[in-house]
Amino acid sequence: MNQVDLLAEEIGGNWPSIRQARSNSLETIGKLTESLEAFTAPDTSVVISGSLARFEMTPGSDIDWSLLLDGPSDPNHLKISQEIGAAVNQVARKGVGKEGTFGTMVSSHNLINYIGGEVDTNSNTTQRSLLLLESRCIGNAEAYNRVKRNLLKRYLSEDSGLWRASVENKLPHFLMNDLARYWRTMTVDYAYKQRTRGGVGIPLRNIKLRMSRKLIYVAGLLACYDCHLAFDDEARVEFYKDRNVPGLVARLHETLEQTPLEITANLLRRFPEHNDATKKLFDAYDQFLRLLLNDDSRNHLEQLHADATENDAIYLKAKEAAHQFRDALEEIFLDGRSILKKFTIKYGVF
Amino acid sequence: MNPIGFSTGAIALGDYSRALLLLSNISTTAIELSALRVNEIGPLIEALPALDLAKYQYISIHAPSSYLPEQEQGIAELLWAIPARFAIILHPDAIHDAALWKPFGSRVAIENMDRRKLIGRTVKELEHCFSSLPDARFCFDIGHARQVDPSMTEAYLILNRFSDRLVQVHVSEVDAQSKHALISYAAELAFADVARFVPEWVPLILESRVTPNQIQSEIFRALDIFSRPAFAA
Numbered sequence: 001m002n003q004v005d006l007l008a009e010e011i012g013g014n015w016p017s018i019r020q021a022r023s024n025s026l027e028t029i030g031k032l033t034e035s036l037e038a039f040t041a042p043d044t045s046v047v048i049s050g051s052l053a054r055f056e057m058t059p060g061s062d063i064d065w066s067l068l069l070d071g072p073s074d075p076n077h078l079k080i081s082q083e084i085g086a087a088v089n090q091v092a093r094k095g096v097g098k099e100g101t102f103g104t105m106v107s108s109h110n111l112i113n114y115i116g117g118e119v120d121t122n123s124n125t126t127q128r129s130l131l132l133l134e135s136r137c138i139g140n141a142e143a144y145n146r147v148k149r150n151l152l153k154r155y156l157s158e159d160s161g162l163w164r165a166s167v168e169n170k171l172p173h174f175l176m177n178d179l180a181r182y183w184r185t186m187t188v189d190y191a192y193k194q195r196t197r198g199g200v201g202i203p204l205r206n207i208k209l210r211m212s213r214k215l216i217y218v219a220g221l222l223a224c225y226d227c228h229l230a231f232d233d234e235a236r237v238e239f240y241k242d243r244n245v246p247g248l249v250a251r252l253h254e255t256l257e258q259t260p261l262e263i264t265a266n267l268l269r270r271f272p273e274h275n276d277a278t279k280k281l282f283d284a285y286d287q288f289l290r291l292l293l294n295d296d297s298r299n300h301l302e303q304l305h306a307d308a309t310e311n312d313a314i315y316l317k318a319k320e321a322a323h324q325f326r327d328a329l330e331e332i333f334l335d336g337r338s339i340l341k342k343f344t345i346k347y348g349v350f
Numbered sequence: 351m352n353p354i355g356f357s358t359g360a361i362a363l364g365d366y367s368r369a370l371l372l373l374s375n376i377s378t379t380a381i382e383l384s385a386l387r388v389n390e391i392g393p394l395i396e397a398l399p400a401l402d403l404a405k406y407q408y409i410s411i412h413a414p415s416s417y418l419p420e421q422e423q424g425i426a427e428l429l430w431a432i433p434a435r436f437a438i439i440l441h442p443d444a445i446h447d448a449a450l451w452k453p454f455g456s457r458v459a460i461e462n463m464d465r466r467k468l469i470g471r472t473v474k475e476l477e478h479c480f481s482s483l484p485d486a487r488f489c490f491d492i493g494h495a496r497q498v499d500p501s502m503t504e505a506y507l508i509l510n511r512f513s514d515r516l517v518q519v520h521v522s523e524v525d526a527q528s529k530h531a532l533i534s535y536a537a538e539l540a541f542a543d544v545a546r547f548v549p550e551w552v553p554l555i556l557e558s559r560v561t562p563n564q565i566q567s568e569i570f571r572a573l574d575i576f577s578r579p580a581f582a583a
Binding site: 042072142145146149150152153242244245246247249250253 | 465498500507543
């Protein structure tokens with residue numbers, strides 16, 4: 001049983017849309033595996049991201065994919081990526097996004113070595129962050145797992161404070177700061193797209209920003225908090241005193257193999273004092289997915305102009321879910337009495 | 351400090367006598383007698399009583415790495431003749447019939463494989479290997495583990511999972527063509543990440559392909575990596 005179902009059982013939740021979207025995703029991943037497996041090899045992985053990788057696929061979802069390269073350069077990689085694109089289009093209802101971030105080849109070198117600085121482009125930040133927060137691999141996963149682990153190794157091995165004995169709270173600041181930066185990048189890019197693409201489709205983008213985009217940041221934060229919370233006091237001192245980078249990479253890698261909803265459910269299950277807010281959070285997310293699972297409401301939101309939202313019933317319903325989601329997050333991360341509040345105020349805000 | 355020594359194959363391929371001669375003046379207490387090719391195992395076992403192995407506290411024999419199914423029983427029968435204290439290093443992909451090796455119990459040690467192989471590379475794959483040889487011990491090849499996962503996460507997971515079976519560690523650079531070579535600086539940095547998880551009593555067997563004048567420096571290099579405190583890694 002996955003973590004979301006376990007949480008539902010424990011706190012009396014009923015989230016049929018989350019289940020439906022998960023089932024849709026598994027079905028599509030099965031189809032993609034059949035058609036794409038032959039394109040993968042030990043040095044190349046087909047990586048999907050977006051709603052499909054989060055197991056939140058709805059009928060109107062596109063399929064964001066990339067061909068991750070982690071080995072010798074081969075001129076045939078272009079042809080392979082074109083073939084993959086054609087095969088994905090047979091399964092997807094919509095093409096990949098317009099920014100050119102997906103549907104192409106991605107080199108592990110840039111993802112791992114270009115964190116921060118001039119060379120860390122918007123695309124690179126996006127590909128790197130999504131690889132960690134919402135990705136899944138189709139077929140041979142050797143390159144995919146190698147790159148994710150090497151990426152985590154960079155964040156963790158270069159985090160000097162994390163391994164200092166005098167630092168009590170064991171949180172990976174380098175990684176947390178990069179995830180926070182990515183979350184803010186998404187919010188700024190929302191404004192950029194609003195300016196460059198006009199008002200149509202912006203309401204749906206806005207709701208996604210408030211829900212699914214925010215969720216991946218929440219899951220990333222919780223995965224970072226887990227670096228501290230996974231241990232009791234004695235075990236934590238023992239683990240960190242030996243600078244056990246590979247051990248922490250293994251742990252974080254395993255955590256990030258879950259979907260954002262699973263990570264969130266998994267961590268919040270440990271805080272029964274937040275059960276009411278947790279239920280509210282997942283209820284809101286289920287409501288959001290229900291709107292997207294319905295072709296009529298999704299199409300309506302896709303065609304809606306930003307200027308026409310004020311009295312739009314479907315948009316207002318989506319906005320209500322987004323507000324409920326926001327309020328639940330505030331209760332858990334900012335108002336509660338658990339350590340989550342302490343960490344969020346101390347490290348997540350300033 | 352870990353006991354340390356060389357694989358005879360790394361020094362002189364199948365010519366174990368020459369390798370032993372070259373190692374005779376080097377301070378080592380462990381050795382792996384290599385018979386990677388099928389035609390090398392018979393002569394090696396026949397020659398064992400005559401070999402001067404007195405200075406070695408730890409001795410292992412590397413069984414052939416590839417053979418036909420019909421050759422397997424003969425190889426296993428030959429290996430019953432070696433002293434019980436010698437560990438027998440086996441490649442999991444070489445095994446056709448695990449039933450032939452099961453009676454050896456803890457005398458055989460399964461080695462983790464490089465990227466070319468389809469089994470024995472990761473914890474999960476090794477668990478499968480040990481399920482058919484439940485009493486077998488483990489030869490950890492740190493170069494293979496790095497080639498599979500340069501972040502050394504899989505190496506850590508392997509050591510964590512199979513530490514109770516660990517009998518020896520193979521040490522060398524393993525290049526992109528899966529050839530053993532001198533330990534590079536990049537490999538040194540990677541090995542240092544997990545070296546502390548290898549207990550001090552576990553012998554290090556160097557597989558780096560060396561010329562005679564590189565033997566000593568490669569030993570020093572490996573010992574330096576495996577004797578660093580955690581925070582110097």
